[in-house]
Amino acid sequence: MYDVLVIGAGPAGSTAAKVLADRGLRVLLAEKCALPRYKSCSGVLIKRSMDLVKLYFGENVPLSVTCEPAENRGMIFTNDCGREYRFAQEGLNVWRSSFDNWLAEKAGESGAQVRDCTTVVACEEKDGFVEVTLQGKETFVEKAAYVLDCEGVVGAVRRRLRKETLECITTYQTFNEGTIDLDPHYFYAYLQPELSEYDAWFNVKDNLLVLGVSVKDPARIPLFYDRFLGYMRERHNLRINRQTKEEKWLMPHVRPGCRIDFGMGRVLFTGEAAGFLNPMGEGISAGMESGFLAANAVAAHFEDPRRVCDVYRDSAAGLKSYMERQWDLVAGMAGTFREMAF
Known part of the structure; x- marks a missing residue:
């Protein structure tokens, strides 16, 4: 026992x-x-x-x-009105x-x-x-x-x-080879409701661009993910050459x-x-x-x-x-x- x-x-x-x-x-x-x-x-x-x-x-x-x-040097949040909030802090990736x-x-x-x-x-x-x-x-x-x-x-x-x-939130993220005009030392969170039903995010791991969205309804993942990619292309010059992996997970709501x-x-x-x-x-x-x-x-x-x-x-x-x-x-x-x- x-x-x-x-x-x-x-x-x-x-x-x-x-x-x-x-x-x-x-x-x-x-x-x-x-x-x-x-x-x-x-x-x-x-x-x-x-x-x-x-x-x-x-x-x-x-x-x-x-x-x-x-x-990791901290997190940068973009709120629902497009305003950035930068929180500098020691961290590890x-x-x-x-x-x-x-x-x-x-x-x-x-x-x-x-x-x-x-x-x-x-x-x-x-x-x-x-x-x-x-x-x-x-x-x-x-x-x-x-x-x-x-x-x-x-x-x-x-x-x-x-x-x-x-009650859960479904997260979906992809790993991609490509380029973007963002500092890889930060984690970026986007809180605009048109980009997700919870939040969207970007960070870098071993030179792979990680892009994700979270939703209440899993059926809406393609809609919000495509919107988020479009937003990142327009605002931060995202260029994806190849997607290497995709994954889903659940977290508490x-x-x-x-x-x-x-x-x-x-x-x-x-x-x-x-x-x-x-x-x-x-x-x-x-x-x-x-x-x-x-x-x-x-x-x-x-x-x-x-x-x-x-x-x-x-x-x-x-x-x-x-x-x-x-x-x-x-x-x-x-x-x-x-x-x-x-």
């Missing part, structure tokens, strides 16, 4: 697994994909994420997980597959058992433990005193326990009030599974911090499960407040996000 079974080897799950293993608990970190896993993401680590890596993992993000240009794998390896070095290609298909709380059914090469059952669901919005555990489907679901009983939710997500899909820092706080609550009150969720919720008040301030900032910049004002 494990002390804690952590679902999902992303930033939230790997952080939680490392913290718990460092505290001497027997931990299983289960990841449904083969490691190194890939997730569609801008791959920009803001300074807050870099600081959390140093704090939780005891070292800086290695250059081996970065892509060119490795240095990483491949999520390499970064996430490095985090999982660190959790393993601390003593967590890392098992990839393993999907959690059922989770049921019993008297004094949680019974978890997993599927890899075969189906098997494990027991754990606690489960931390760090699987993100695409995970099945929270949906089955809560018997509800989270954060609603006014920024509702967070911390969990129930011996099952806690972290990161996107809990509802933590900052504007423009920045979820790495929130995932790491919520994973750390949930793990600390379990380790500190292991013998008193009635207190664990309350302690986790109370300790995450500052994280939730930070998330609310970030959404309020975007609401003040663009009328398309005015409903998110606090």
